[in-house]
Amino acid sequence: MKYLWISVICCVILTEISRCQAANLTFPSNFSIGAATASYQIEGAWNTSDKGENVWDWFTHNYPDSIADGSNGDVACDSYNQYEVDVALLKNMGVDFYRFSISWSRVLPNGFANEVSEDGIQYYKNLSQLLIANDIEPVVTLYHWDHPEILEELGGWTNELMVTWYADYARIIFEELGPYVKRFITINEPTSYCLNGYNATRFAPAKILENMGHYICIHNTLKAHATAYHIYDDEFRATQNGEVGLVAYCRGWVSGDNVTDETIEQYFLFNCGWVVHPIFAGDYPEIMKTRIANISALEGYPFSRLPEFSDDWVEYINGTADFFGLNYYTSRLPVFDSDEDLGIYTIDSGVIENVNSSWSVGASDWLYVVPEGLGNLLQMIRDTYSNPPVWIMENGYSDEGESDDYDRISYYYDHLSVVLSAINDDGCNIEGYTIWSLLDNFEWADGYTKLFGVHQVDFDSSNRTRSTKLSATWWQDVLSTRELQAVPTANSTRR
Numbered sequence: 001m002k003y004l005w006i007s008v009i010c011c012v013i014l015t016e017i018s019r020c021q022a023a024n025l026t027f028p029s030n031f032s033i034g035a036a037t038a039s040y041q042i043e044g045a046w047n048t049s050d051k052g053e054n055v056w057d058w059f060t061h062n063y064p065d066s067i068a069d070g071s072n073g074d075v076a077c078d079s080y081n082q083y084e085v086d087v088a089l090l091k092n093m094g095v096d097f098y099r100f101s102i103s104w105s106r107v108l109p110n111g112f113a114n115e116v117s118e119d120g121i122q123y124y125k126n127l128s129q130l131l132i133a134n135d136i137e138p139v140v141t142l143y144h145w146d147h148p149e150i151l152e153e154l155g156g157w158t159n160e161l162m163v164t165w166y167a168d169y170a171r172i173i174f175e176e177l178g179p180y181v182k183r184f185i186t187i188n189e190p191t192s193y194c195l196n197g198y199n200a201t202r203f204a205p206a207k208i209l210e211n212m213g214h215y216i217c218i219h220n221t222l223k224a225h226a227t228a229y230h231i232y233d234d235e236f237r238a239t240q241n242g243e244v245g246l247v248a249y250c251r252g253w254v255s256g257d258n259v260t261d262e263t264i265e266q267y268f269l270f271n272c273g274w275v276v277h278p279i280f281a282g283d284y285p286e287i288m289k290t291r292i293a294n295i296s297a298l299e300g301y302p303f304s305r306l307p308e309f310s311d312d313w314v315e316y317i318n319g320t321a322d323f324f325g326l327n328y329y330t331s332r333l334p335v336f337d338s339d340e341d342l343g344i345y346t347i348d349s350g351v352i353e354n355v356n357s358s359w360s361v362g363a364s365d366w367l368y369v370v371p372e373g374l375g376n377l378l379q380m381i382r383d384t385y386s387n388p389p390v391w392i393m394e395n396g397y398s399d400e401g402e403s404d405d406y407d408r409i410s411y412y413y414d415h416l417s418v419v420l421s422a423i424n425d426d427g428c429n430i431e432g433y434t435i436w437s438l439l440d441n442f443e444w445a446d447g448y449t450k451l452f453g454v455h456q457v458d459f460d461s462s463n464r465t466r467s468t469k470l471s472a473t474w475w476q477d478v479l480s481t482r483e484l485q486a487v488p489t490a491n492s493t494r495r
């Protein structure tokens with residue numbers, strides 16, 4: 001039962017909801033709290049100045065039917081023009097840092113490092129400087145899924161040359177923004193774009209590639225990440241003295257029927273370890289290598305669909321993170337696929353993701369609300385990777401945009417309770433937490449139909465007028481007191 005410690009939180013039943021309550025509601029004085037966004041989801045200005053086309057421009061313009069409301073990020077929150085308003089909102093909330101991402105094709109209009117856009121670079125310098133002037137630390141993601149379309153025409157993340165193209169881009173960002181930025185995220189959620197974009201058509205570039213595009217995509221992504229990390233180490237760390245890491249999307253789990261230590265470990269290694277094991281332990285997890293090799297052989301391939309790293313690459317990638325970046329939203333009940341008892345292998349991981357029908361769910365159909373799952377995941381990270389410094393780089397809840405967003409506040413309360421227990425009771429080394437998201441924004445294939453913001457954006461107004469939701473006001477109290485605040489109750493009959 002090593003991984004199934006019920007963390008020291010008591011989940012009390014409050015009227016109709018169960019609430020997880022940490023014993024100590026005060027955040028450590030050195031704990032950082034910030035808010036996040038991503039370039040394609042908020043910037044707009046898709047063809048302003050010399051910006052080049054990126055894969056999301058291409059995807060939304062050519063396949064509008066792939067987006068729930070047929071929309072795109074052409075204007076989005078117009079943050080390219082409204083960044084001063086965004087900084088004022090951040091200042092008003094009292095956050096310690098703002099995590100934003102760089103649009104690769106805004107900085108390198110034709111994808112490569114032979115031409116750098118002055119306006120593109122200046123925009124991110126302006127934003128970083130304004131944040132610093134307001135005592136808000138800029139935290140920069142180099143890649144949040146919007147690579148230049150020309151690179152995709154050359155194969156994108158399935159072409160190993162992407163490693164060099166990405167590294168050239170990273171060097172320019174470190175050089176230009178490193179004087180202002182002390183925390184860089186190389187790449188956001190590799191499994192999201194590799195699975196949804198290279199083994200499905202939900203995300204750009206919408207390619208289905210023989211049930212192996214996602215493995216090749218992750219393989220090249222990890223090489224690109226490690227190359228950028230080494231560039232920072234070799235060329236910038238001595239003068240800039242910042243930190244560099246990658247952000248993984250990992251799901252959690254809770255116990256239930258047929259959920260065993262073995263199913264949990266296998267789930268964790270396939271779901272999260274796929275990306276983080278090479279960085280924190282060296283190479284893909286053993287179970288991934290053997291299972292995928294075996295299944296590939298059964299399918300008649302003369303090689304494993306999971307590519308192999310040479311010893312040199314294993315060593316080069318191992319240890320390339322100054323912190324463990326984690327995006328957490330939801331959990332599942334991992335159980336073994338019973339078809340395997342009949343010799344039928346249809347799922348590489350061998351694990352099915354069940355849900356408990358009593359779990360509540362956000363507007364996004366995948367967003368089951370399971371705060372205890374985050375606690376279990378944090379303990380697994382602590383135990384598997386020698387308690388690395390963890391930065392929760394995204395956590396949040398989707399609804400349909402209501403301004404009295406009680407359910408969002410409940411979600412934050414319950415997850416922060418778990419984070420506090422993990423720190424105080426379980427000895428997890430968690431250094432930061434990030435609200436997803438500062439603003440309602442373009443939610444990928446869901447368009448503007450599922451909204452995660454603590455601020456509303458009027459997508460019908462020409463200047464995309466922002467307004468404060470109840471959750472932003474709640475966060476303001478949490479941030480000024482550095483203490484978890486009670487969830488306000490609606491006077492309505494909503495709950």
Ligand SMILES: *[C@@H]1O[C@H](CO)[C@@H](O)[C@H](O)[C@H]1NC(C)=O
Nearest residue numbers: 024025026027028029423424
């Ligand atoms: C609660 O946690 C804070 C921050 O870690 C700590 O300073 C404080 O002493 C704790 N309070 C109690 C009663 O344990």
Ligand SMILES: *[C@@H]1O[C@H](CO)[C@@H](O)[C@H](O)[C@H]1NC(C)=O
Nearest residue numbers: 045046047048049073074075
């Ligand atoms: C930019 O794109 C918009 C459509 O979003 C179009 O109306 C406009 O003409 C384009 N501007 C330029 C300079 O190409």
Ligand SMILES: *[C@@H]1O[C@H](CO)[C@@H](O)[C@H](O)[C@H]1NC(C)=O
Nearest residue numbers: 080119120121122123124126
């Ligand atoms: C950067 O800030 C300067 C000074 O406020 C402004 O003139 C310029 O337009 C800004 N550039 C961009 C790209 O936002």
Ligand SMILES: *[C@@H]1O[C@H](CO)[C@@H](O)[C@H](O)[C@H]1NC(C)=O
Nearest residue numbers: 195199208211214346347348
């Ligand atoms: C990749 O897509 C195939 C169907 O095209 C599916 O069977 C497989 O489960 C997917 N792989 C993953 C890891 O999701």
Ligand SMILES: *[C@@H]1O[C@H](CO)[C@@H](O)[C@H](O)[C@H]1NC(C)=O
Nearest residue numbers: 255256257333356357358359
């Ligand atoms: C679902 O959750 C409820 C409430 O926590 C629990 O009683 C039940 O056993 C769970 N069911 C499964 C299948 O895990």
Ligand SMILES: *[C@@H]1O[C@H](CO)[C@@H](O)[C@H](O)[C@H]1NC(C)=O
Nearest residue numbers: 256257258259335336338354
């Ligand atoms: C648990 O496993 C048994 C035996 O394989 C199966 O009959 C049962 O449906 C499973 N329950 C769940 C919730 O998966």
Ligand SMILES: *[C@@H]1O[C@H](CO)[C@@H](O)[C@H](O)[C@H]1NC(C)=O
Nearest residue numbers: 280281282283314315318319
């Ligand atoms: C990865 O690095 C760690 C720490 O230096 C080391 O203990 C481990 O053996 C390395 N893993 C591999 C596969 O080389």
Ligand SMILES: *[C@@H]1O[C@H](CO)[C@@H](O)[C@H](O)[C@H]1NC(C)=O
Nearest residue numbers: 287289290291292293294295
């Ligand atoms: C892979 O196949 C080998 C040889 O058949 C077998 O010994 C091993 O248990 C299999 N591993 C997994 C994880 O299925």
Ligand SMILES: *[C@@H]1O[C@H](CO)[C@@H](O)[C@H](O)[C@H]1NC(C)=O
Nearest residue numbers: 028029030031429430431432
């Ligand atoms: C915060 O302080 C605690 C207790 O002194 C320490 O263990 C932890 O490493 C510090 N965290 C950061 C981010 O400095």
Ligand SMILES: *[C@@H]1O[C@H](CO)[C@@H](O)[C@H](O)[C@H]1NC(C)=O
Nearest residue numbers: 082085461462463464465466
């Ligand atoms: C945005 O436009 C509205 C009316 O269209 C106006 O009331 C508001 O002041 C404008 N906001 C900004 C920041 O320009």
Ligand SMILES: *[C@@H]1O[C@H](CO)[C@@H](O)[C@H](O)[C@H]1NC(C)=O
Nearest residue numbers: 404406470488489490491492
């Ligand atoms: C609930 O009602 C009380 C008393 O009428 C009022 O003071 C409070 O502002 C209301 N709260 C909300 C969230 O509407």
